[in-house]
Amino acid sequence: xxxxxxxxxxxxxxxxxxxxxxxxxxxxxITPQNEVTEWFAREMxxxxxxxxxxxxxxxxINMLYGGAATGLRCLTSTSSPGWGxxxxxxxxxxxxxxxxxxxxxQRGGPGQGTTQHAQMDYLSATRCGGPGGYKNIVLAPASVAxxxxxxxxxxxxxxxYRNPVVVLTDAIIGQMAEPVxxxxxxxxxxxxxxxxxGGKGRRPDRKRRFIQCGQGQxxxxxxxxxxxxxxxxxxxxxxxxxxxxFESYLMDDARLVVVAYGYVARVAKEAVxxxxxxxxxxxxxxxxxxxxxxxxxxxxxxxAGAVFLAVExxxxxxxxxxxxxxxxxxxxxxLGMLERHxxxxxxxxxxxxxxxxxxxxxxxxxx
Amino acid sequence: xxxxxxxxxxxxxxTPPLWVRHPAGSRHCPGCHHPIIERLIAxxxxxxxxxxxxxxxxxxxxxxxxFVVLDxxxxxxxxxxxxxxxxxxxxxxxxxxxxxxxQGDGDCIAIGAGSLLAAVGRAERITVIMANNAxxxxxxxxxxxxxxxxxxxxxxxxxxxxxxGYPMHVPELLATLKGxxxxxxxxxxxxANYQRTKKYLRIAVQKQIDNVGFSFVEIISACPPDWRLTxxxxxxxxxxxxxxxxxxxxxxxxxxxx
Numbered sequence: 107x108x109x110x111x112x113x114x115x116x117x118x119x120x121x122x123x124x125x126x127x128x129x130x131x132x133x134x135x136i137t138p139q140n141e142v143t144e145w146f147a148r149e150m151x152x153x154x155x156x157x158x159x160x161x162x163x164x165x166x167i168n169m170l171y172g173g174a175a176t177g178l179r180c181l182t183s184t185s186s187p188g189w190g191x192x193x194x195x196x197x198x199x200x201x202x203x204x205x206x207x208x209x210x211x212q213r214g215g216p217g218q219g220t221t222q223h224a225q226m227d228y229l230s231a232t233r234c235g236g237p238g239g240y241k242n243i244v245l246a247p248a249s250v251a252x253x254x255x256x257x258x259x260x261x262x263x264x265x266x267y268r269n270p271v272v273v274l275t276d277a278i279i280g281q282m283a284e285p286v287x288x289x290x291x292x293x294x295x296x297x298x299x300x301x302x303x304g305g306k307g308r309r310p311d312r313k314r315r316f317i318q319c320g321q322g323q324x325x326x327x328x329x330x331x332x333x334x335x336x337x338x339x340x341x342x343x344x345x346x347x348x349x350x351x352f353e354s355y356l357m358d359d360a361r362l363v364v365v366a367y368g369y370v371a372r373v374a375k376e377a378v379x380x381x382x383x384x385x386x387x388x389x390x391x392x393x394x395x396x397x398x399x400x401x402x403x404x405x406x407x408x409x410a411g412a413v414f415l416a417v418e419x420x421x422x423x424x425x426x427x428x429x430x431x432x433x434x435x436x437x438x439x440x441l442g443m444l445e446r447h448x449x450x451x452x453x454x455x456x457x458x459x460x461x462x463x464x465x466x467x468x469x470x471x472x473x
Numbered sequence: 474x475x476x477x478x479x480x481x482x483x484x485x486x487x488t489p490p491l492w493v494r495h496p497a498g499s500r501h502c503p504g505c506h507h508p509i510i511e512r513l514i515a516x517x518x519x520x521x522x523x524x525x526x527x528x529x530x531x532x533x534x535x536x537x538x539x540f541v542v543l544d545x546x547x548x549x550x551x552x553x554x555x556x557x558x559x560x561x562x563x564x565x566x567x568x569x570x571x572x573x574x575x576q577g578d579g580d581c582i583a584i585g586a587g588s589l590l591a592a593v594g595r596a597e598r599i600t601v602i603m604a605n606n607a608x609x610x611x612x613x614x615x616x617x618x619x620x621x622x623x624x625x626x627x628x629x630x631x632x633x634x635x636x637x638g639y640p641m642h643v644p645e646l647l648a649t650l651k652g653x654x655x656x657x658x659x660x661x662x663x664x665a666n667y668q669r670t671k672k673y674l675r676i677a678v679q680k681q682i683d684n685v686g687f688s689f690v691e692i693i694s695a696c697p698p699d700w701r702l703t704x705x706x707x708x709x710x711x712x713x714x715x716x717x718x719x720x721x722x723x724x725x726x727x728x729x730x731x
Contacts, residue, residue: 129565130561130564130565132561156564156565156567158560158561158564158595160557160560160591161587161588161590161591161594162587162591164554164557164587164588165557165587165588165591168550168551168554168557168558168561168588169557169558169560169561170561171550171551171554171557171558171561172530172548172550172557172558172559172560172561172562172565173561173562173565175548175558175561175562176561176562176565176566178565178566180561180565194551195551195554198550198551202548202549303528303546303547303548303562304528304546304562304566304569304570305525305526305527305528305545305546305566305569305570305571306524306525306544306545306546307524307525307526308525312525314493314544314545314546314547315546315547316540316541316546316547316548316549317547317548317549318537318540318547318548318549319549319550319551320537320549324537324538324541324549326541
């Protein structure tokens with residue numbers, strides 16, 4: 107029987123990672139993800155795993171690059187300013203085709219911003235902030251339990267595509283505690299990591315391997331030139347686009363569809379329930395993968411005549427994907443962080459404010 | 474076989490057993506010392522019998538291509554990050570791999586200074602080789618942290634003066650740090666210096682095998698095209714200009730960290 111515990115979202119990252127067989131963690135202190143790093147510092151020695159605190163988030167991500175190259179499941183975790191530092195090697199990992207998981211516990215920006223919650227790294231995570239037009243799958247948990255489960259899914263997807271995967275969570279999910287059933291998830295078989303390095307003597311054929319982040323520049327197997335590499339990258343990006351996952355809540359008859367992810371999706375679900383109690387036909391679309399984004403269900407509801415409300419704790423980032431999905435077929439409304447209940451960094455988007463907005467839009471729909 | 478016999482055999486002629494003829498080749502310029510440094514790594518790794526566990530981590534620049542031509546596991550990295558990557562490879566596999574990084578001077582002590590110093594601070598059991606050619610070779614010969622005073626580069630067209638600072642002496646610097654157990658500077662511009670530098674690298678790798686701390690070898694390296702010199706003039710430049718600024722020898726060699 108699986109163990110049930112009351113834990114913080116940040117700790118759930120740790121339990122999820124070790125359940126997925128992660129044995130190596132690299133992490134630099136930054137609020138509000140410190141509990142993740144501290145969890146691994148405490149737990150890895152007990153589990154004969156490896157914990158290193160590098161000199162910066164650049165150190166973390168480059169250690170992740172090296173650790174992933176050995177074929178082991180490796181994790182790093184950071185918050186928004188540290189995420190900025192990691193962009194260079196996110197791009198290099200995509201070129202080198204190294205699978206690893208990066209947990210991003212978002213805080214408010216830009217710059218040092220606040221140390222408190224926000225959802226302001228959506229575009230940076232989904233559009234990829236580093237140079238060179240790579241892509242990575244981005245999973246967005248909305249509960250402590252999902253932090254635990256999605257880290258495991260992230261490892262599976264990373265290994266499946268030999269590509270980094272981002273778990274995009276936030277300070278609210280990270281800091282709150284919920285009961286979680288710690289379980290090891292099985293997502294099916296994966297290809298062998300016959301590309302991993304660590305000394306050629308570790309392989310029966312004693313043939314060397316090399317991993318390079320200049321694929322396309324230095325002619326080597328399997329890509330003799332830049333164009334063959336770029337074609338393969340394009341094909342991989344297309345394959346990754348099949349991994350769309352989302353939660354559809356009361357969408358079938360919805361005349362107003364709220365779109366939200368992460369902690370705001372929890373708030374939005376509450377507001378949708380309140381609206382339904384008043385007889386309003388409101389539904390929620392919660393992207394679980396924010397890249398690849400679930401454009402198709404948005405398009406379908408738009409064609410059925412629904413209108414849309416994007417809600418997020420930022421100045422407007424997720425709303426851009428809603429626009430791409432709806433593609434001019436229906437009106438799109440936006441409720442962002444300026445509508446928090448409190449003008450300090452501690453302010454949140456709350457169900458009451460969202461319900462008020464839903465009612466306002468809904469009255470327009472009826473008329 | 475004695476060490477002298479082994480070293481004699483590898484120097485005299487022939488291709489080291491760890492050399493790979495790669496279709497892309499290493500494509501170094503005429504008179505460049507990087508192929509000699511690559512060969513030196515092949516010699517040391519082969520003679521010490523650690524090729525099964527060796528991982529070569531290269532930086533960005535002319536050093537990058539070394540992993541293409543050496544028959545050992547290899548990985549290229551983002552600019553300056555080889556010590557981070559090497560650290561993770563070493564520790565993820567619980568110390569088993571013999572990790573050698575090969576970086577240029579710009580890679581190692583300009584953009585990668587933070588990674589290097591942090592690895593020394595943690596006393597990582599890795600060996601860093603810094604090829605010092607006193608400029609950025611791959612990009613066409615711009616000023617590096619090791620550029621000599623008065624040296625003309627494409628970003629110091631009037632010759633380097635004090636307004637751009639002074640050459641960095643890396644093994645001397647690292648020797649002051651507790652995590653570093655071995656720091657030396659060698660050169661490959663004469664056969665005798667090749668042999669001495671090979672000895673330095675052997676000791677550096679041995680420190681890693683003995684699990685005592687961080688080891689570092691700087692190797693002065695000719696860059697004839699960017700120095701605007703012939704290969705032979707470059708050897709003289711090393712003797713007359715580089716060696717007086719960057720003295721050859723060992724700066725630290727201790728058996729452990731107190």
